[in-house]
Each structure stands twice: as structure tokens, then as C-alpha cells.
Amino acid sequence: MKFSVIIPAYNAEPYLTKAIESCFCQTYAPHEIIVVDDGSTDGTAKLAESFPPPVRLVRLPQNMGLPSARNRGAEVASGDWLVFLDADDW
Numbered sequence: 001m002k003f004s005v006i007i008p009a010y011n012a013e014p015y016l017t018k019a020i021e022s023c024f025c026q027t028y029a030p031h032e033i034i035v036v037d038d039g040s041t042d043g044t045a046k047l048a049e050s051f052p053p054p055v056r057l058v059r060l061p062q063n064m065g066l067p068s069a070r071n072r073g074a075e076v077a078s079g080d081w082l083v084f085l086d087a088d089d090w
Helices: 013-023 044-049 066-076
Strands: 003-009 032-038 055-060 081-084
Touching (some): 032 066, 044 055, 055 066, 066 081
Parallel strands (some): 003 081, 032 055
16 A cells, blocks of 8 residues: 655745654655645745655645645645645644
């Protein structure tokens, strides 16, 4: 079973590291962690890019809102199961 974790993120630089790291503390390791940068104006994208695979970054050209960011993550996910995690949760 492959789990794709989708993290929509808008100006989430202060929280993103903890959210991503929490994914690796789960019972099942994620197949991929997709951070969807929803047009952030802070260092969210750069921070997401600093993580090695299975973390990957998808960028939206402008802030489109949480539903659009989640949908975009679902479109590019390759896992059997989708898991949604808000960028400020862990």
C-alpha cells in the first residue's frame, strides 16, 4: 500500500518543517509527500525544496485557496491512498 501525503501550504514557512517531519513518524512510511505551494510570498517553496525525496514540491502560480491546492495535489499523487495534512499540523 502506498500513501501519498498532500500538504497544501500558503505562507507556511514557520510550520512546514514540523509537518513534513511528522509524516516520517507514522506507522506507515509515506510513498511521497507532496507540498503544494499555494502562491506563497514567504520561503515556503524554498523550504519544501530543501527536503530530499520522497518530498516534492508543486507550485500554484497564485493563491487559489485550500480546495484548489488539495485538488492539485490529488491530481499529481501516485499513491494508492491520499492523506491530507494541513501545513500547520503534525
